[in-house]
Amino acid sequence: LRTRQPVPLHSPRLAAANADEPAGDCKVDLIMSKGLPRNVKQCLAKSHDSALLAVETYNKPAVTFKTGAFVVLMVIAWTALFHAYFFRKRVKPFLRDKKNPRRYATADGDYVYWDLGRCLSEYYESDTQNPIRKNLEFFIPLRNRIEHKSLPEIDADVFAECQAMLLNYDRVVEKEFGAVYCLRESLSFSLQMFPTADSLGEAVKANRDALNVKKFIDDYRSALSTDVMNSGQYSFKAFLMQVASHQAADALPIQFIRYDNLSDHEKRNVDRIGGLVKFRDRAVSGKDLKIPS
Numbered sequence: 001l002r003t004r005q006p007v008p009l010h011s012p013r014l015a016a017a018n019a020d021e022p023a024g025d026c027k028v029d030l031i032m033s034k035g036l037p038r039n040v041k042q043c044l045a046k047s048h049d050s051a052l053l054a055v056e057t058y059n060k061p062a063v064t065f066k067t068g069a070f071v072v073l074m075v076i077a078w079t080a081l082f083h084a085y086f087f088r089k090r091v092k093p094f095l096r097d098k099k100n101p102r103r104y105a106t107a108d109g110d111y112v113y114w115d116l117g118r119c120l121s122e123y124y125e126s127d128t129q130n131p132i133r134k135n136l137e138f139f140i141p142l143r144n145r146i147e148h149k150s151l152p153e154i155d156a157d158v159f160a161e162c163q164a165m166l167l168n169y170d171r172v173v174e175k176e177f178g179a180v181y182c183l184r185e186s187l188s189f190s191l192q193m194f195p196t197a198d199s200l201g202e203a204v205k206a207n208r209d210a211l212n213v214k215k216f217i218d219d220y221r222s223a224l225s226t227d228v229m230n231s232g233q234y235s236f237k238a239f240l241m242q243v244a245s246h247q248a249a250d251a252l253p254i255q256f257i258r259y260d261n262l263s264d265h266e267k268r269n270v271d272r273i274g275g276l277v278k279f280r281d282r283a284v285s286g287k288d289l290k291i292p293s
Contacts, residue, residue, distance in 0.1 A: 036088065043084035044181065051077035051169055051183055058162070064152045067162065071143045074165055075116055078136060081169070082119035085176050093119065116140055131231035132168045135161060138220055138234075145213050153210050157217065163236040171233075 036044070054073035058066045086093040093114040094104040105112040114122070117140055124133045138161055146154070170182045221229065228234050 039087045040084045043080045043087060044177065047077045047080035047084060048181065048183070050074070050080065051166070055166065055183070065150055066152065067155050067158060068146045068149070068151070070162055071139050071165075072147055074162075074169070075139060075143055077169060078165075079113075079116045079119060081173065081176075082116070082123055083113060085123070086114075086119075088176075091122075093122075129225060129228060131228045131233035132172070134224060134228050135164050135168060135234045139165060141216065141220075142213070145216060149209050149213075151210050151213060154213060154217075157214075160235040160237045164232065164234055167236055168233055 050073050054070045054077060057063055057073065058070040063069070083093050092104070092111075094111040095114065095118075097103045097105045116136065120133050120136055124130050127133065142158070166183075170184055173181050173183070224234070
């Protein structure tokens with residue numbers, strides 16, 4: 001997973017360098033800077049740290065609980081981000097007491113905060129088909145299904161949604177609080193190995209715990225509209241292609257080109273690349289039997 005983009009001129013690293021300050025402390029200084037209420041700062045700091053932990057955990061080679069840990073931490077990051085947004089708008093993201101709606105509900109002496117689902121309803125309101133919202137609504141029930149199970153088999157199957165969840169996080173952070181709070185200024189492109197081609201469908205045969213998870217994933221995707229399913233904000237799909245050289249010697253070695261921003265002609269060319277290699281399994285008779293000589 002990665003969020004790296006070309007470094008903009010308004011970069012915390014560049015700002016720190018111009019001010020003769022240590023670049024490593026720049027992000028923390030920005031989050032805890034003046035100008036925002038204390039509760040907003042705390043929610044932003046919690047959200048930022050949780051998102052960084054999610055990416056760090058996912059990209060560790062020895063970790064097998066990748067998707068589970070990533071989803072749990074990113075749900076925390078998104079929830080805290082929305083809480084920061086509502087606090088800044090002077091809206092208290094607390095549940096009302098059912099017996100006395102004029103009061104806020106409490107548990108163990110503290111207010112009961114809105115969960116991510118309630119935050120999405122309040123933030124997007126009637127925009128039920130927003131691809132960012134649909135992406136997050138995919139992960140809420142998925143988290144409940146996988147947080148107490150070890151299912152590394154689903155990593156490849158939901159990678160595109162995980163990547164979109166991360167890129168969308170930066171997109172909303174920039175929209176609501178500015179680019180200086182974005183994760184992309186702290187992360188670089190991770191080194192990659194080519195994953196195996198084992199599918200979740202094959203994994204179900206060996207791990208029955210994955211059966212319900214696979215059914216949920218298939219049912220959720222099949223219910224999506226074509227526009228949402230094809231949106232990069234719901235599911236980020238990419239081709240990682242090796243090239244001999246770049247046009248300029250100082251060009252970034254890896255660059256993102258957003259599919260959603262391409263022209264129709266450019267999209268057709270990209271779709272042609274995707275059609276060059278397609279794997280298809282066909283049922284055959286006498287599988288695993290030896291052919292007589």
